[in-house]
Amino acid sequence: MAEVTLKDVRKVYKSQNEEVLAVKDLSLEIRDGEFMCFLGPSGCGKTSTLRMIVGLEEITNGEIYIGDRIVNDLTPQERNVAMSFETYALYTHLTVKENLLFPLKARGLNKSDQQRRLRKVVDMLEIKDILDRSPSSLSGGQQQRVSLGRALIRQPDVFLLDEPLSHLDVSLRISTRSRIKRLHNQLSTTMIYVTHDQLEAISLADRIAVMNFAELQQVGTREELLDRPKNIFVADFIGEPPINFVNCKLDKNDDKFVLRFKNSHYTIELPEKLEKVIKKEYIEDVILGIRPHDILFREKKGYVGLENGTVEIFEFLGEENHVTVNIGGESITVVTDAKDYFKEGEKVDLYLSQDKIHLFDPETEECLTTRYKNQGLI
Ligand SMILES: Nc1ncnc2c1ncn2[C@@H]1O[C@H](COP(=O)(O)OP(=O)(O)OP(=O)(O)O)[C@@H](O)[C@H]1O
Secondary structure, three states: OOOEEEEEEEEEEEOOOOEEEEEEEEEEEEOOOOEEEEEOOOOOOHHHHHHHHHOOOOOOEEEEEEOOEEOOOOOHHHHOEEEEOOOOOOOOOOOHHHHHHHHHHHHOOOHHHHHHHHHHHHHHHOOHHHOOOOHHHOOHHHHHHHHHHHHHOOOOOEEEEEOOOOOOOHHHHHHHHHHHHHHHHHHOOEEEEEEOOHHHHHHHOOEEEEEEOOEEEEEEOHHHHHHOOOEHHHHHHOOOOOOEEEEEEEEEEOOEEEEEEOOOOOEEEOOHHHHHHHHHHOOOEEEEEEOHHHEEOOOOOOEEEEEEEEEEEEEEOOOEEEEEEEEOOEEEEEEEEOOOOOOOOOEEEEEEEHHHOEEEOOOOOEEHHHHHHHOOOO
């Protein structure tokens, strides 16, 4: 087991005609035994970061530590890090058992230790029945388990997984996801998991590192990212259904600050706490953000009202329902209990949790309320 530390890590791919900045000065500490997810859209630099940690890609600048060793110049074998690939990368001319034992034979481990380790991963991954099969005769889920087994049998200090579920169908994806979580609980090995699927990241990770355009945007627990997003990108990327944004202008009604929707003259009274933020920032334009789970249809203490909405879309989804309400020319999505039912065209009022309203600066895209909360000012 080991912690992984990245200090100002940069990756630039150079070809004859161009340079691609894939990872920009990334600094991050992954704790010993932690389950960390790298999350972000395609091309944001997740895989490049993983490949630099495992030693398959040269580091252009910066330092990577595994434990207290700088590993920049070590081979993948010397790092004691294992990686399970999106494409499984199994040897098709070998049986499952031979695939599993391959890394141990390559290291010259004695036979009894090889068998002991084999039994352990076979039990953990429940692959006893397929040991003599060829990988090409296996289902995607079975191949994925063998690929995990071949990485785990090495007893690595750090285990890296690159989009391990992307080729599986939905039900297999869910069961394999739970298996990976269980493996982590059993082994307590530091795990780094790359995905572009926020639900996967949210359900697996102790902490999530959100990346975009080669840059780390924010690292935090699920709750931190949902409740204290650093900027518009993180607020929008995390959360299902996505956060509602409304472009607003600041205005005053009888000495009280109000937010006026830009697309209409609809106004919402600014809760007292948030007035503090606005007074200090001297901005005219602001984007209001509110998550669909933080809106009610009934009045409640600590909630601020948005009246006279019309239900546009009602989606019955079983465990919860999604209701899209048009209010002041804006479509706002609300999540309700399964028992709540609304007719399209029905008139409704919405109530937003004051503590969960986020205000963003449209120019810098920074979340102002998060900054003030982190400073203990609101
Ligand atoms: N070998 C390479 N040569 C040149 N550019 C590369 C190479 N590998 C990756 N890139 C570029 O580096 C950037 C980051 O790629 P990377 O694969 O790390 O992103 P990613 O977030 O893992 O994307 P995905 O989710 O699609 O796998 C992209 O612009 C990509 O095109």
